[in-house]
Amino acid sequence: MDISPDRILQTGLAFWNAKALLSAVEMEIFTELAKHPGDLATLQGRLGLHPRGARDFLDALVALRFLQRIDGVYSNTPETSLFLDKAKPSYIGGILEMANHRLYPFWGGLTAAVRTGESQNESKGGHDPFAAIYADPARLREFLRAMSGVSRGANMAIARKFPWSQYQSCADIGTAQGDLVTQIALANPHLKGLGFDLPEVGPVFEDYVAANGLASRVSFAGGSFFTDALPQADVLLFGHILHDWDLDTKRMLLRKAHAALQSGGAVVVYDAIIDDDRSQNAFGLLMSLNMLIETPGGFDYTGADCIGWMQEAGFKDCRVEHLVGPDSMVIGIK
């Protein structure tokens, strides 16, 4: 018979694969190997690995194709060299650092979350999880970098795929470190960009924009999308924002976007948009469970859901366009 339990076992134990990568990021193996490749003995010393597990650990990363080993010398793959070396601006490991010490233990409570409907992190009991993160500068900086990591691929796709030549300015609502507006500005030299987030995000944003040489075209505006009007621009962007919040907040944000735009302006929402049949985009559905675990009311949604909310807010010509991996953008025109 052709039916095998293999895929069940592989998936059920896939936390092994995940944790091996997360621990490697935690130990900064890719950053170390980017400086200079090394053999087993050298790496044990430099990385502080115990002889019992060192070789299995490094070889598991080889078999998972995150390292390569040639004549006994370990080095990064092109992928891990670009994205997991902390010394490079292309580093996306922040999301994995956060996954390692926040999400992995919190997801241990998935059964409780599904049974009770309650989040499983420090927001247990209905507190705003963002308040806890934003109150601690070190956690805030890590969180903001993590958001860049999880968004980089989509940000680069939006910078190429949206018809930017028709617009002169954009504002990124809930901008975090500013990677979305940075990627857009890098790819479209005629555009001016604005990042909008809580004031305490300003220094992190401005460092990041300056490091990308964009200080003359990209600026920061401090404010809250709960209590303030949204800034004015030709295009308003919500990248991995709407899924954080409950239905009323999602609708309120789209209404505020409509109010802030001129006629002909565009709103662009992106997330791991779930397919309308809710049967294909596993990552989007799991991301929604992540919002269950991490927020009091957030959830991910389909393209049809988002278009419905946009139309309620007054947008027209709404459409969904795939970006990269699990992410799509939903576009609406005022």
Next chain:
Amino acid sequence: MDISPDRILQTGLAFWNAKALLSAVEMEIFTELAKHPGDLATLQGRLGLHPRGARDFLDALVALRFLQRIDGVYSNTPETSLFLDKAKPSYIGGILEMANHRLYPFWGGLTAAVRTGESQNESKGGHDPFAAIYADPARLREFLRAMSGVSRGANMAIARKFPWSQYQSCADIGTAQGDLVTQIALANPHLKGLGFDLPEVGPVFEDYVAANGLASRVSFAGGSFFTDALPQADVLLFGHILHDWDLDTKRMLLRKAHAALQSGGAVVVYDAIIDDDRSQNAFGLLMSLNMLIETPGGFDYTGADCIGWMQEAGFKDCRVEHLVGPDSMVIGIK
């Protein structure tokens, strides 16, 4: 550019996929759906799911292809119906139950394990983890069923692929519930089988063998492979046993097997045997890290490693043969 961070993110967050399946097994969703499929409202009630997460959770299982949904009615796939319905003897969820409440939290300590070389479960400090498991009847029964779950596919492959027609009897060393000798006896009606394990395993083994209608051909012998000689049979089997132990114990067990066999007898060792280059079988290498986390000295090994130990013990005509998924068997002849 074609290089994307997508595979890094998918792997780093693969504990989401794993935990969704593990929680579904914990909540016995597949067992419930095997009794009767149901729509969202029915399942929320019967399974005790909170409305906030219920639909995302079930649809995530659909997108992961562990459930199907037709006209709003959820049901098992052929795969989950056969392997994850507790009412069927083909249930392999025991390993996932164990993964859910033991391995998932213990793997949170992977970084510490790799840095210190020390296990991360109740055997921390060098205690025998099996002593703790065997001392508690409920944990023992769960552990033994889990071992059947992780071994079923390989056991069925051995029952078909080994040249059993040349032999009259086999003994399975460290037999646990007895699934290996059960699958072999079911596929080879001329064979007599023996399961060898600590005496407290006897009742669980005998229940399992009787449930499979094999009580007349398959029996149990209580003993310790540390302090007793191994039983006599034409073929001695070690299924997922050698990797639990340190190098000296591995060698001792193969020497005892050689002593117990007649000339022409065979030893069959199987595990998630690592490829000789240690660069392909990621599951085998991660299983070895699991032995780091779960045991004081265990590790997985390559086919060449095992053949070397067999030859030291006096075996000849040694060879490796692939079974299924990550598992291979190593055969030696006395």
